[in-house]
Amino acid sequence: MTNPRFLTPILAIGALAGIQLSQAVVYRGIDFPDGPVSFADAVVSYDPLFDGGPAPTHPNFTDPDEALGVPDYSGGGTGTGSVSLGDGGRIVLEFIDNFLTGSDDAGFDLHIFEVGPDVEDTFVDISKDGSFWYSVGKVTGGISSIDIDSFGFTSADLFSFVRLTDDTLLDGQTGTTVGADIDAVG
Numbered sequence: 001m002t003n004p005r006f007l008t009p010i011l012a013i014g015a016l017a018g019i020q021l022s023q024a025v026v027y028r029g030i031d032f033p034d035g036p037v038s039f040a041d042a043v044v045s046y047d048p049l050f051d052g053g054p055a056p057t058h059p060n061f062t063d064p065d066e067a068l069g070v071p072d073y074s075g076g077g078t079g080t081g082s083v084s085l086g087d088g089g090r091i092v093l094e095f096i097d098n099f100l101t102g103s104d105d106a107g108f109d110l111h112i113f114e115v116g117p118d119v120e121d122t123f124v125d126i127s128k129d130g131s132f133w134y135s136v137g138k139v140t141g142g143i144s145s146i147d148i149d150s151f152g153f154t155s156a157d158l159f160s161f162v163r164l165t166d167d168t169l170l171d172g173q174t175g176t177t178v179g180a181d182i183d184a185v186g
Helices: 004-016
Strands: 025-027 030-032 042-047 090-094 110-115 122-127 133-139 143-146 161-166 181-185
Touching (some): 110 122, 110 133
Antiparallel strands (some): 025 030, 090 161, 110 181, 122 161
């Protein structure tokens, strides 16, 4: 039995130190042992015209902050919860309260939640410092996962940035939500 007299000060110290207690959560069939803290926290840049466009025009799909946090796309053509990259567009996301790492096994380490009626391909790069980038291939839309260990990385490699670029040569190049539609990155 735990003595509540001792537990209360420990919880108070944890709260003052900013320690977050995390709990495993499953999002769209994928287990995230650290729960919501596992997802991208900040938008570094968003350029829907990176490779010339066109850019998305539907107002519900032009807010880059919609790619942050847990998957929350509400569905339908007028839904909310995702950002359209634009044809050849790009977004750079940052993990602030955690890192992307390899797992030292063949399991998936990075998950991209792409949504919408068209399944659109996206190039994926990762970076430790936001300046030097490593390509980790391409995902083919929908919920896609990458084993970054297969690119030579391990659990000792700590990445803070993910860069997603719409593949302008595939999928639709027009429409109000043109380009890959990103709901979340974890």
